[in-house]
Amino acid sequence: MISFTVGDFKKMKGMGEVLGREILKTAIKKALVIGLVGQLGTGKTTFVQGLARGLGIKQRIISPSFVIIRKYKFPRKSRFSYFYHIDCYRILTPKEMLELDFKKILEENSVIAIEWAEKIKKILPGHTLWMNFDYIDKNKRKVTIIYE
Ligand SMILES: Nc1ncnc2c1ncn2[C@@H]1O[C@H](COP(=O)(O)OP(=O)(O)OP(=O)(O)O)[C@@H](O)[C@H]1O
Ligand SMILES: [Mg+2]
DSSP, X not given: OEEEEEOSHHHHHHHHHHHHHHHHHSOOOSOEEEXXXXXXXXXXXXXXXXXXXXXXXXXXXXXXXXXXXXXXXXXXXXXXXXEXXXXXXXXXXXXXXXXXXXXHXXXXXOEEEEETGGGGGGXXXXXXXXXXXXXXXXXXXXXXXXXX
């Protein structure tokens, strides 16, 4: 577990971007799931915007609150199939996610960032990278990374 303070939203995007670039350097052969946990407005979507940039995704990242799952293509030939941005805010049970064909998404070799992921923890892989977002003040957030 590692905890640090992120001073403003630009730094949050920057942190996501660094992680995205690092992910591209790894030799991961299965889905890489990042579970984002934190109250409203703590910076989960902001982080994902930076992450997508670091992964080389060219499209603009729009919050998936209403559609729940957004799917983006990697630009160049990449070992990853897709980048998924998922928001479980309106999901009540893991079963609802399974009804959206979530199992199939997990079987692909994709990068999957999930906001409010604690709601579907039961159906997430054991190797999920967990990130907690806490509000400190108007501009500061505490981010805790947990890899069990
Ligand atoms: N250090 C920071 N990191 C991230 N966002 C910050 C920070 N400081 C201020 N903010 C602001 O806080 C808000 C975070 O919104 P964001 O949509 O990223 O949150 P969220 O966790 O995805 O919320 P939700 O649960 O509603 O989806 C933005 O308006 C952003 O500009
Ligand atoms: Mg959000």
